[in-house]
Amino acid sequence: MKEIRIEANGKLGPINAAEIPRYAGAATYARLPRLDQVQQADLKIVGVPFDSGVSYRPGARFGANHIRESSRLIRPYNPAVDLSPFEHIQVADAGDMAVNPFNINEAIETVQQNALDLTADGSKLLTLGGDHTIALPLLRAASERAGEPVALLHFDAHLDTWDTYFGAEYTHGTPFRRAVEEGILDTEAISHVGTRGPLYGKKDLEDDRRFGFGIVTSSDVYYQGVTEVVDKLRQRIGNRPLYVSIDIDVLDPAHAPGTGTPEAGGITSRELLEILRGLRGMNLVGADIVEVAPAYDHAEITGVAGSHVAYDLISLFADQARLANETAAGSGA
Numbered sequence: 001m002k003e004i005r006i007e008a009n010g011k012l013g014p015i016n017a018a019e020i021p022r023y024a025g026a027a028t029y030a031r032l033p034r035l036d037q038v039q040q041a042d043l044k045i046v047g048v049p050f051d052s053g054v055s056y057r058p059g060a061r062f063g064a065n066h067i068r069e070s071s072r073l074i075r076p077y078n079p080a081v082d083l084s085p086f087e088h089i090q091v092a093d094a095g096d097m098a099v100n101p102f103n104i105n106e107a108i109e110t111v112q113q114n115a116l117d118l119t120a121d122g123s124k125l126l127t128l129g130g131d132h133t134i135a136l137p138l139l140r141a142a143s144e145r146a147g148e149p150v151a152l153l154h155f156d157a158h159l160d161t162w163d164t165y166f167g168a169e170y171t172h173g174t175p176f177r178r179a180v181e182e183g184i185l186d187t188e189a190i191s192h193v194g195t196r197g198p199l200y201g202k203k204d205l206e207d208d209r210r211f212g213f214g215i216v217t218s219s220d221v222y223y224q225g226v227t228e229v230v231d232k233l234r235q236r237i238g239n240r241p242l243y244v245s246i247d248i249d250v251l252d253p254a255h256a257p258g259t260g261t262p263e264a265g266g267i268t269s270r271e272l273l274e275i276l277r278g279l280r281g282m283n284l285v286g287a288d289i290v291e292v293a294p295a296y297d298h299a300e301i302t303g304v305a306g307s308h309v310a311y312d313l314i315s316l317f318a319d320q321a322r323l324a325n326e327t328a329a330g331s332g333a
């Protein structure tokens with residue numbers, strides 16, 4: 001059937017829900033065009049159906065498509081930041097990477113190579129996982145594109161700086177330790193947000209601090225509030241190239257039951273969205289949303305959370321473009 005899309009400023013936007021009911025047709029993120037339907041994209045949304053790195057419940061391989069399905073209700077204007085993101089940048093859904101479920105090392109290579117290929121034209125990536133293992137190759141690609149180690153905001157119940165599981169170095173509990181070892185993170189500007197829950201021992205925290213991570217726990221968000229937390233994060237990171245990795249289990253299981261390693265006492269989806277909105281104007285170079293496992297979801301609670309988190313991340317990318325265009329216009333360029 002013919003697609004009727006919203007178009008503005010030369011950007012091809014979502015299928016118009018006033019013309020074609022939003023539940024009709026195959027799902028792309030927010031009913032945006034596929035990458036092959038646009039000339040060029042500033043931001044590509046790509047799925048990584050991979051969960052061979054999990055330590056508990058499997059199923060995040062279905063996460064990207066679940067987020068896509070749960071994103072049909074997304075509307076084009078984001079009032080929280082007064083922006084129609086899809087009018088400022090061309091966003092397109094690049095589909096899924098074909099990763100080997102039986103060979104983690106090969107899967108990691110594939111994600112890294114695909115991320116480099118997708119960004120060769122200067123575009124940016126928003127990746128939908130997949131388990132957290134994939135953050136390592138995505139960070140490798142992001143730091144290569146940035147030409148320097150990147151700052152990291154890591155939203156997660158977990159540290160994911162553990163060493164090995166069953167002798168395996170590449171798992172969803174270890175990507176950020178590997179990333180520090182590989183020198184792809186700017187260790188002056190890395191922080192976890194939303195950390196909570198039982199650890200193996202105090203050494204987990206000591207190791208983590210030694211690697212350079214700051215921690216904003218889920219309790220810190222509660223006691224200090226979003227504004228203070230955002231101020232601290234902005235001070236720590238400044239204008240460095242910033243990668244944002246969001247493990248959906250940063251949210252309380254009430255807000256995101258569909259995930260593999262849930263921990264009680266998490267932040268709310270409102271707090272997460274507000275913290276993200278607080279990052280406006282920062283130098284965001286890439287982002288991911290991982291660990292959505294639909295088999296444990298109910299009523300698309302986790303899918304909707306993931307799709308809205310993606311929307312506010314897209315709004316951050318779009319806001320950067322809006323600011324750059326305004327600056328260029330203001331200087332008469």
Ligand SMILES: N=C(N)NCCCC(=O)O
Nearest residue numbers: 055132158172173261291
């Ligand atoms: N990255 C996520 N979601 N979880 C890591 C949990 C590691 C563990 O089982 O100890």
Ligand SMILES: [Zn+2]
Nearest residue numbers: 157158247249
């Ligand atoms: Zn986690």
Ligand SMILES: [Zn+2]
Nearest residue numbers: 132156160247
């Ligand atoms: Zn994680």
